Amino acid sequence: MLISIIIPTCLRSECELIRAIDSVLWNGYDNIEIIVVNDNRTNSFDDFCFLISRYSSASIKFLYNTGEKGAASARNYAVNYSSGELITFLDDDDFILPGRLEQMYLAFIELESKGIHLISTGRVYQYENYSQLEIVGRQLFGKINLKDIYIHNDIDIGFMVRKSFFLELNGFDQSYKNLEDWDFIIRALKLGGAYKLKSFSYIVKNDISNNRVSNNDYIGLEKILNNYSSEFGLVWKEKIEIQIARSMNKYGLRKAIRATFVCRSLYPIINYLGYIKNAIISK
Known part of the structure; x- marks a missing residue:
């Protein structure tokens, strides 16, 4: 074939x-x-x-x-x-x-x-x-x-x-x-x-370069969010918003705590700790 x-x-x-x-x-x-x-x-x-x-x-x-x-x-x-x-x-x-x-x-x-x-x-x-x-x-x-x-x-x-x-x-x-x-x-x-x-x-x-499109994942994530949020539900929406925040380097502890209550899991906090770890390593 x-x-x-x-x-x-x-x-x-x-x-x-x-x-x-x-x-x-x-x-x-x-x-x-x-x-x-x-x-x-x-x-x-x-x-x-x-x-x-x-x-x-x-x-x-x-x-x-x-x-x-x-x-x-x-x-x-x-x-x-x-x-x-x-x-x-x-x-x-x-x-x-x-x-x-x-x-x-x-x-x-x-x-x-x-x-x-x-x-x-x-x-x-x-x-x-x-x-x-x-x-x-x-x-x-x-x-x-x-x-x-x-x-x-x-x-x-x-x-x-x-x-x-x-x-x-x-x-x-x-x-x-x-x-x-x-x-x-x-x-x-x-x-x-x-x-x-x-x-x-x-x-x-996977070189670190600002010229790679994949560094701007928040652009595609926002479209994914708009297209499927009504179908996949509130918890899914919250987790995609976390990814958007991480992609834009705007993921703060306040959002992580709020998302923890919405998701009813430790996923946002664990994700936040990973985000902080990556930020420290990249410096």
């Missing part, structure tokens, strides 16, 4: 983009197409010339996103040009380890009939050009339902999904500036389940 691997890029790093592409080509699953979509606001298709010559014999499509810019739009744009029955996503500064695609494919074929719509794997953070590697802690594995991820998303952007199902849900919501993958996963898991393989084969670049 043909798998389309979608890689959006703003061409920030030629080296990292090549690493991402090569990690797919060397993954060991041959029935693939790679779609690299240029989402840079100022560059054009001509900026792919160095890649076109490098990968002239590989099954790679190079596209320029002529629509609305942003990660959600670029991925949707590329999906519309994909030929695979299955699709998966890879950020241009991340990469995958050998065997991941076949492992996910085999799991998908086995589990789709049991109501599983998404297949994912575990992930590893790499910091500052491999000066530190970290297996992300407290990851969930096995079958994952909506209530497993609706407060903290544990499924990375590299999930595998059937293209027809992705299009049925209208893809990623392009009004999101970030966390559009979490919103999609919430919508997908309302209709079935996901399965996360215990394979640490998705490697995430």
Whole structure:
């Protein structure tokens, strides 16, 4: 079965983009197409010339996103040009380890009939050009339902999904500036389940940089809050507001105490202590 691997890029790093592409080509699953979509606001298709010559014999499509810019739009744009029955996503500064695609494919074929719509794997953070590697802690594995991820998303952007199902849900919501993958996963898991393989084969670049979109999680969190607060209830709302406060560096003890009474648990206080600990370590 043909798998389309979608890689959006703003061409920030030629080296990292090549690493991402090569990690797919060397993954060991041959029935693939790679779609690299240029989402840079100022560059054009001509900026792919160095890649076109490098990968002239590989099954790679190079596209320029002529629509609305942003990660959600670029991925949707590329999906519309994909030929695979299955699709998966890879950020241009991340990469995958050998065997991941076949492992996910085999799991998908086995589990789709049991109501599983998404297949994912575990992930590893790499910091500052491999000066530190970290297996992300407290990851969930096995079958994952909506209530497993609706407060903290544990499924990375590299999930595998059937293209027809992705299009049925209208893809990623392009009004999101970030966390559009979490919103999609919430919508997908309302209709079935996901399965996360215990394979640490998705490697995430996690350098500390103010230029990374993920430092502005509060933007996506506020949209998640607005879209689902009436559906998921008061305690859920309070826990998302804690995440927003943490993302904005505005999580104080007063809010933690108030949230403790709303949630009727020690979750807010424990979260606050973790927030303080991280603040001290980062100084």
